[in-house]
Amino acid sequence: xxxxxxxTADRLPDxxxxxxxxxxxxxxxxxxxxxAPISTPTIERTELFTRTTGDATDLAQKEMYSFEDRxxxxxxxxxxxxxxxVRAYAQNGLHNLPxxxxxxxxTPIFRYDRPQAGRYRxxxxxxxxxxxxxxxxxxxxxxxxxxxxxxxxxxADLRLDLNSLGxxxxxxxxxxxxxxxxxxxxxxxDHESRERxxxxxxxILDSKHPAVAELCEGAxxxxxxxxxxxxxHLAELLDLLNALEIPYTVNHRLVRGLDYYNRTVFExxxxxxxxxxxxxxxGRYDYLAELIGAGHVPGVGFGSGIERVLLxxxxxxxxxxxxxxxxxxxxxxxxxxxxxxxxxxxxxxLAGISVESGFRAASPRSQLRRASRARVRAAxxxxxxELERGVVALKPMNGAAQTEVPLAGVVRRVRKALAGSA
RNA sequence: GUGGGCGUAGCUCAAACGGUUAGAGCGUCUGGUUGUGGCCCAGAAGGCUGGGGGUUCAAGUCCCCUCGCUCACCCCA
Numbered sequence: 001x002x003x004x005x006x007x008t009a010d011r012l013p014d015x016x017x018x019x020x021x022x023x024x025x026x027x028x029x030x031x032x033x034x035x036a037p038i039s040t041p042t043i044e045r046t047e048l049f050t051r052t053t054g055d056a057t058d059l060a061q062k063e064m065y066s067f068e069d070r071x072x073x074x075x076x077x078x079x080x081x082x083x084x085x086v087r088a089y090a091q092n093g094l095h096n097l098p099x100x101x102x103x104x105x106x107t108p109i110f111r112y113d114r115p116q117a118g119r120y121r122x123x124x125x126x127x128x129x130x131x132x133x134x135x136x137x138x139x140x141x142x143x144x145x146x147x148x149x150x151x152x153x154x155x156a157d158l159r160l161d162l163n164s165l166g167x168x169x170x171x172x173x174x175x176x177x178x179x180x181x182x183x184x185x186x187x188x189x190d191h192e193s194r195e196r197x198x199x200x201x202x203x204i205l206d207s208k209h210p211a212v213a214e215l216c217e218g219a220x221x222x223x224x225x226x227x228x229x230x231x232x233h234l235a236e237l238l239d240l241l242n243a244l245e246i247p248y249t250v251n252h253r254l255v256r257g258l259d260y261y262n263r264t265v266f267e268x269x270x271x272x273x274x275x276x277x278x279x280x281x282x283g284r285y286d287y288l289a290e291l292i293g294a295g296h297v298p299g300v301g302f303g304s305g306i307e308r309v310l311l312x313x314x315x316x317x318x319x320x321x322x323x324x325x326x327x328x329x330x331x332x333x334x335x336x337x338x339x340x341x342x343x344x345x346x347x348x349x350l351a352g353i354s355v356e357s358g359f360r361a362a363s364p365r366s367q368l369r370r371a372s373r374a375r376v377r378a379a380x381x382x383x384x385x386e387l388e389r390g391v392v393a394l395k396p397m398n399g400a401a402q403t404e405v406p407l408a409g410v411v412r413r414v415r416k417a418l419a420g421s422a
Numbered sequence: 423g424u425g426g427g428c429g430u431a432g433c434u435c436a437a438a439c440g441g442u443u444a445g446a447g448c449g450u451c452u453g454g455u456u457g458u459g460g461c462c463c464a465g466a467a468g469g470c471u472g473g474g475g476g477u478u479c480a481a482g483u484c485c486c487c488u489c490g491c492u493c494a495c496c497c498c499a
């Protein structure tokens with residue numbers, strides 16, 4: 001049998017309530033802050049991702065779903081949330097709106113990787129970006145938005161890690177300082193880290209290899225290399241977080257996997273950090289727009305994996321349950337009643353009453369069993385006897401007495417019965 | 423990309439040493455004499471034992487390959 005592609009998932013109806021809770025909670029938090037929804041294409045030109053995420057990153061090197069379309073263009077399934085939003089901002093002239101432009105999205109993300117707990121080839125992210133304003137207050141707003149969303153979902157125990165990577169003009173010296181530190185000690189680096197020494201020395205810092213991790217404790221810290229503007233930016237941000245009473249930890253080893261970040265980077269991680277620990281993270285990317293040929297557009301944002309949010313909600317036992325009940329199950333008892341049943345269903349639905357159709361004639365016993373299983377609030381039975389007399393049998397499922405209802409007054413009587421059974 | 427564990431019904435699991443027709447619970451459908459649900463009882467449907475190859479008189483069981491799931495590395499959300 002043909003099966004779903006590796007690393008993808010079917011989302012069945014029983015998880016819809018929790019999924020919906022996450023999305024609606026996020027939407028509410030966004031709209032409380034004037035963030036507006038945006039959606040961008042599932043496919044983008046491959047260069048959008050390669051030029052922004054960085055050549056040396058794993059994402060660009062081996063995790064993209066890229067293909068050539070029939071016209072010969074190289075396209076890539078969205079591998080990351082931020083670059084497409086920045087592209088859309090530039091392409092649609094959103095710099096003409098009041099700045100910052102505050103946007104949010106809920107979208108699938110595709111990365112070719114080996115599936116694992118909390119890791120999929122298609123996963124979903126909630127994300128937000130604020131474009132066009134370099135103020136540290138915008139960083140704080142973004143962090144507050146994500147933190148508030150988690151809190152509203154009952155996962156307030158995440159740790160906020162924070163760091164500053166400085167600006168491009170100081171990145172080079174910091175990078176060199178790391179090279180100078182690690183090169184004489186490269187015998188203590190693992191194979192991966194040794195390769196990174198040449199390609200992307202910053203990434204050595206978040207290695208989980210025990211010996212490397214120990215070595216990193218003594219490594220130069222990016223905070224010590226910040227230029228004055230970046231240092232002031234960070235100081236203001238920390239003041240704001242303190243004023244908002246948002247606890248944080250400065251983590252000198254936090255660097256993030258995407259190259260476009262500058263200054264602020266942050267991550268939310270669970271207390272008992274497993275391997276797929278990061279629930280959400282982001283940072284500032286003031287130079288990303290220029291990488292795709294747009295003008296200078298400062299920006300800050302985050303992405304958070306919905307599947308990982310769900311994992312953490314389960315951890316705290318805060319997933320909700322119960323599919324919503326339909327109002328009425330309408331049950332034909334004879335073949336001749338099927339048409340009338342469907343006609344009545346339509347009439348009730350026009351009045352805003354939800355109705356599940358029984359479709360096939362069956363015995364009252366079977367029909368009522370199905371009505372029970374469907375967890376409806378009332379069953380409506382139509383058999384030969386009812387057809388003949390122009391009535392239907394209305395039976396509330398809470399044990400109240402069954403009544404006979406003339407077709408003419410069906411909507412009113414059903415409403416009344418539902419009100420009584422609520 | 424690397425390494426470990428695991429694949430039997432829709433789900434959770436059985437099936438000594440390889441040995442008749444692969445079972446159970448839950449779920450689904452139907453029935454329990456007149457047209458009435460939940461509990462209970464009965465019956466039915468549902469399996470190429472993930473797929474392919476091999477060993478054997480005989481394979482769910484042993485071997486190889488492959489696909490998938492899973493855990494860790496890696497990476498990230």
